[in-house]
Amino acid sequence: EAGVAQSPRYKIIEKRQSVAFWCNPISGHATLYWYQQILGQGPKLLIQFQNNGVVDDSQLPKDRFSAERLKGVDSTLKIQPAKLEDSAVYLCASSLELAGGYEQFFGPGTRLTVL
């Protein structure tokens, strides 16, 4: 079974530029998550989708971050414009169901460096 795919793996941009990350979850997984992991910290949830609907985006900085999951499969996370403090690894995860206790499977992440 293929795991969660993410691209690109690495991205370097200058502040105020835009960037987009892509995620393809495990086939059949209804729930998709985007986490931000700043160096030396644990991942922090940015947004959670159930199929193509948003369940929780309370920690998403909506003035610059946006995400969508059209057709309930792939997802894209965008930052526009980027700030220095956005430098982090962006992790995508998926789980079979939304109910508590389901294991989340993580992708390899996209390491973003903002100069």
Next chain:
Amino acid sequence: AQKVTQAQTEISVVEKEDVTLDCVYETRDTTYYLFWYKQPPSGELVFLIRRNSFDEQNEISGRYSWNFQKSTSSFNFTITASQVVDSAVYFCALSEASVGAQKLVFGQGTRLTINP
């Protein structure tokens, strides 16, 4: 609010030593889940274990064991006879059980280095 604390930022031991990683959590929910994930240098988070709040039995899987104590809100992880391949960052995480609120709240992580 939910919170997970891993007080040990870094641990370094010599191969074959036993090592315990501490995890303390806070939640007002009566039903919740606890997890441990491993993050090797490659960066991908690897699931190790899940425990629900009603199951306080300790669990052993090979060289790994977990001790869940609700009375002290702790979910500690022990590696017996550590190996160099165990070197990684380990995260403890907590999630609610209710539908629609399954986000994982992670601790800060413990960087474990096993020296040969």
